[in-house]
Structure formats: structure tokens, C-alpha cells
Amino acid sequence: MPARLVRFRGLGGERRGTACRARINVEQPPSAVILQASASFPGGDGAGSTSPGPPLKPTTPPVPKVAVAMSGGVDSAVAAALLLQQGFRVQGVHLRLAATCPPQAALAALARHLDIPLLELDLSQEFAGEVVDYFLAEYARGRTPNPCVKCNAAIKFGYLWDLLQAQGVDYLATGHYARLGPGADGKPGLFRGRDRAKDQSYFLSRLPRQLLPHLLFPLGDLTKKEVRGFCQDLRLPLVSGCRESQELCFIPQGSYHEFIRARRGGGGRPGELVNRQGQVLGRHRGLEGYTVGQRRGLATPAGEPYYVLEIRPETNQVVIGPRAELLAGGLKAVQLNWLIDPPHQEIEAVAVIRYRHPGAPARIRPLGPAEARVIFAAPQSAVAPGQAVAFYRDDQCLGGGWIEERIE
Numbered sequence: 001m002p003a004r005l006v007r008f009r010g011l012g013g014e015r016r017g018t019a020c021r022a023r024i025n026v027e028q029p030p031s032a033v034i035l036q037a038s039a040s041f042p043g044g045d046g047a048g049s050t051s052p053g054p055p056l057k058p059t060t061p062p063v064p065k066v067a068v069a070m071s072g073g074v075d076s077a078v079a080a081a082l083l084l085q086q087g088f089r090v091q092g093v094h095l096r097l098a099a100t101c102p103p104q105a106a107l108a109a110l111a112r113h114l115d116i117p118l119l120e121l122d123l124s125q126e127f128a129g130e131v132v133d134y135f136l137a138e139y140a141r142g143r144t145p146n147p148c149v150k151c152n153a154a155i156k157f158g159y160l161w162d163l164l165q166a167q168g169v170d171y172l173a174t175g176h177y178a179r180l181g182p183g184a185d186g187k188p189g190l191f192r193g194r195d196r197a198k199d200q201s202y203f204l205s206r207l208p209r210q211l212l213p214h215l216l217f218p219l220g221d222l223t224k225k226e227v228r229g230f231c232q233d234l235r236l237p238l239v240s241g242c243r244e245s246q247e248l249c250f251i252p253q254g255s256y257h258e259f260i261r262a263r264r265g266g267g268g269r270p271g272e273l274v275n276r277q278g279q280v281l282g283r284h285r286g287l288e289g290y291t292v293g294q295r296r297g298l299a300t301p302a303g304e305p306y307y308v309l310e311i312r313p314e315t316n317q318v319v320i321g322p323r324a325e326l327l328a329g330g331l332k333a334v335q336l337n338w339l340i341d342p343p344h345q346e347i348e349a350v351a352v353i354r355y356r357h358p359g360a361p362a363r364i365r366p367l368g369p370a371e372a373r374v375i376f377a378a379p380q381s382a383v384a385p386g387q388a389v390a391f392y393r394d395d396q397c398l399g400g401g402w403i404e405e406r407i408e
Contacts, residue, residue, distance in 0.1 A: 064170040066216060067091045069156055070118070072102040072110060072239030075175030075219060078230045080114055082218040083173060091169070092118040095160060097127040097151075098250035102239040109237050123159055130154040132250055139260055142311035143386025144291045146355075147248060149400075153206040153337075161211065171216045176200045179220035180212060183340060183396055188212040190339050192395040195223040202355055205390035205400030206337045260288040271316035273298065276309070276325060284318045287311055293326065293382025307382075327379035329408055330362070333389050333401035336370045340398050349391040349398055351376065353383055364391060372401065 066088040068080040083090050092111050094101075104120065111118035131151045138145035161172055177198040183189030190212060193199040207215075219227055231238070251259045261268070268286025275281055281300050284290060289297065294308040298320055307326050310319035331353070336342075343366055350359040351374050361377040374389065383406040390400035 063087065063089050065089045065091065065168065066171045066173050067093045067119075067164045067169045068116075068173045069160065069175075070094050070107065070110070071175075072107050073175070074227060074231050074236075074238060075177075077110060077114070077175075077236045077238060078227050078234070079173055079175040079218040080116060081230065081234055081236070083216065084114065084116070088171075090114075090116045092116050093160065093164070094118065094120045095127075095155070096120060096122045097124055097131075097155065100249055100251075106237075106239040110239065113235075113237050121160070121163065123155060126159050127151070127155055127250070136260060136263060138386045139288050140313065141386070142287060142313040144384040145386050146388045147250075148203050149206055149388040152203055153208075157204075157207050157211060157215075161214070171214055173216035173218060175219055176204060176217050177219055177222075177224075178204055178217050179395075180215060180217060184393075185341065187340075190397040191220075192392070192397070193217075193220050198224045201397045202352055202388070202390045202400075205339070205388065205397055207339070208337075209339050212339070257286075257289045261286070269316055271318070273300065273320050274317050275321055276319060281306075281320060287313060287316065287318065290318050292384035323381070326381045328376075328381075328383040328406040329379050330373065330375040331383050331389065331406050332367075332404045333372045333374055334370065334404040336372055336399060336401040338399035340396075342366075342369065349393050352390045352392065353380060353403065354387050359392060362391075370401075371404075373407070375407070 066083050068076060068083065068090055070076040070080060070092045071094070080090055080092060092107075092114070094107050107118060107120070131147050131154065134150055135145045135147045156174070157172065164172060177193030177195055178201040179191040179193055181189060181191055190201055190204060190207070192201050222230075248256065268288050270286060271284050272280050273282040273284050281302070282298070290308050290311060292308050292310065295305055298306050298308070300306050300320065302322075304322050306320045307323060308318055309321045309325055311317075312319065331351075343364070346363055346365045349362060349364055351362040351364070352359045360380050363375045363377075365373040365375070367373055383403060385403050385405055387403050388400055389403050391398040
């Protein structure tokens with residue numbers, strides 16, 4: 001299989017305007033991918049140096065190398081600028097994951113303004129396999145996927161970190177609104193961002209625990225308003241139309257169910273809207289147009305609002321009912337990822353069952369190394385199988401898993 005090429009363009013330091021090619025050998029397993037380039041970080045000791053220069057004094061500590069994942073938007077650009085102010089050697093990294101990526105010239109202009117090198121990596125094949133295929137498969141199963149949680153763990157902090165480690169990078173930084181610090185046990189932990197309205201720790205709940213010491217979140221102690229102020233002060237040339245990170249980057253326009261229908265080559269099969277007792281209340285247009293908790297588009301003659309309670313792909317039915325029937329006493333979580341020492345006994349924590357969910361006090365009872373039964377102190381609405389659940393104690397994210405099923 002031929003190797004796939006990506007472009008490395010040095011835009012800062014002594015290599016301003018230089019260009020070379022980086023080769024990704026895709027014949028190896030993804031976790032063993034090696035990035036080979038004839039350029040290295042400014043001031044580094046890679047093959048890009050043409051003269052050895054004077055040796056460093058033994059007492060001089062090396063300046064840490066930081067790669068910043070850059071989308072072209074406000075948050076990642078300000079994160080890079082703050083790290084430069086703190087004295088890090090900063091490398092911009094942009095991942096080309098889907099057809100909606102920003103123009104290369106716009107990213108290059110941003111990197112030039114910051115005076116940092118920019119590395120562009122094409123991980124579109126990995127993204128399609130790990131995230132887009134997962135997204136489509138979950139909807140086909142009648143579940144509610146969370147592609148952002150999946151992408152962070154598999155792509156941004158998975159494949160990307162493997163590549164950067166091979167280049168001797170010390171830290172990976174992003175523009176997420178989350179914080180890092182010592183947990184109750186003194187070990188590195190993940191915490192909510194100070195701006196609770198923008199906190200993104202939920203999306204990071206599946207990161208490998210061993211990666212935490214190698215991460216930097218420069219925006220964790222800032223509000224979005226403060227970040228915008230920094231951006232204006234620095235006069236950063238941002239990429240026009242860059243989306244907020246909570247939006248689905250691989251859906252260029254329209255809705256997600258239109259995307260699903262386009263990928264399948266047509267809409268799903270129409271079927272029945274039924275209640276819990278099996279009574280037919282109407283017709284649906286295809287399962288991909290519905291998710292647990294949805295109220296709009298049901299068109300039922302009931303005197304009170306009805307909601308989607310369950311999706312049954314095996315019978316091609318959507319179960320609907322009043323809000324009271326949407327409540328669940330708990331859930332079963334699978335594929336648990338702990339950011340603390342895994343508990344072996346029941347613990348109390350706050351369970352967050354979707355982004356923007358305020359969280360519910362709950363008892364978490366381990367059922368094995370990777371499963372748990374979660375019982376809420378009070379019933380919660382719209383517990384959606386397939387969605388991510390994250391656990392918190394105060395502001396610390398303890399970890400999370402995937403919702404397998406609701407518990408009545």
C-alpha cells in the first residue's frame with residue numbers, strides 16, 4: 001500500500017516560508033503511525049537543522065515543545081497565543097478530517113500572524129472509520145451517538161497524540177474549556193472549566209488517564225468573553241465562518257438526518273408510532289429522524305405533548321408517550337473509562353447524561369471492570385441509549401461511559 005503524504009509548512013522562526021513533505025506510513029497499525037519529516041520544531045534538534053550551533057549548557061533546561069490543535073477559530077488561536085506568552089515552543093497542528101475543513105491559506109495566515117510553524121495532517125480516513133461510520137451505525141441501531149466524545153478519544157487525543165509523541169512533543173494543547181490539576185488523591189485530574197456555560201469537560205470524559213500529564217488547556221480558567229477580548233487585542237486573522245466546537249464538523253449543511261439519508265442513498269422505511277401498550281398512534285418517516293426525548297414532528301392527536309420514549313429498529317417502531325413516561329430511575333453504563341483509580345465498591349457522584357444536562361446526584365455501582373449500574377437520587381428525563389454519561393465529584397470529572405440502557 002503506498003504511503004499517504006501530508007504537507008508540513010514552516011511558517012515561523014528560522015524556517016519561515018520553507019516547505020517540506022511529511023510521510024505517514026499507513027502500512028503500520030494506526031497506533032504505530034510514524035511521522036517522518038525533514039523539519040522539526042524551531043530550536044529543536046531534528047534533521048531540519050543545517051548547523052549544530054553552540055551546545056547548550058548542561059544546566060539549561062530544555063524549552064517544552066507544545067503542539068496546539070488549531071481549527072482556525074477563536075479558542076484554539078487564543079490558546080496558542082497564551083502558550084507563546086508563557087514561553088513554550090509552540091507548533092500549530094491542523095487536522096483535515098472532513099470536506100468542511102477551512103482553506104489552507106486562511107490557516108497559514110493565522111500561523112504567520114502568531115509566528116509559529118503549522119503542520120497539517122490528513123486523518124480523514126481514520127475519522128471516517130472511527131467517527132462517521134460509528135455515527136451512522138448507532139442511528140441504525142436506534143441509538144443516540146455522541147460523535148464529539150468519540151472523536152476526542154479516538155482522533156484528537158488518540159491518533160494525533162501518537163504522531164506527536166514520535167516527534168518528541170512534550171504536550172498537546174487544545175482550546176477546550178476545561179481545567180487540569182491534582183485530584184483528591186494528588187494525581188492529575190480533569191476538572192470543569194471556570195466558565196460553566198462553556199465547560200467542555202463532558203466531551204473529554206473518555207480520554208486515557210495516562211494522557212492527562214501531557215495535556216494543556218490554556219482557556220480553562222477564562223470565560224468566553226475574556227477569550228474574545230484577547231482575540232481582539234491580538235487582532236488575530238480568524239478563519240471566516242469557523243464553527244463552534246460543539247457542532248458536527250462533518251455535516252456541512254442541513255440536518256443530521258438529511259446527512260444520514262444522503263449516506264444511505266435514501267430515507268429510512270416509514271413505520272408506526274406506538275405507545276407503551278403497543279397502540280398505534282400515527283406514522284413516522286424513518287427512524288433516523290427521531291431521538292429519545294424529541295417532541296417535535298410527532299403529529300399525534302393527543303391532548304398533551306408527546307415525546308419519543310424509545311426507538312425499536314427490530315420492529316421499525318418509534319415509541320412515544322407523555323413526559324411522565326420519559327423519566328427513568330437510572331441507567332446501565334458500559335465501556336467505562338475512569339480518570340481516577342477505578343472504584344470497586346459503590347460510590348456517590350453527579351451523573352451528566354448529555355451535554356448541557358445539569359447533572360443528577362447518583363449512586364454508581366460497579367458491575368465489573370467496565371460496567372456500572374447508575375441509580376439517580378431523583379428520576380431523570382430522556383436517558384438515551386448510545387449517549388455518553390460522565391461522572392463528577394464537585395468540579396472533578398471522574399470518568400464516564402456509554403449509556404447501554406435505561407433503568408425504570
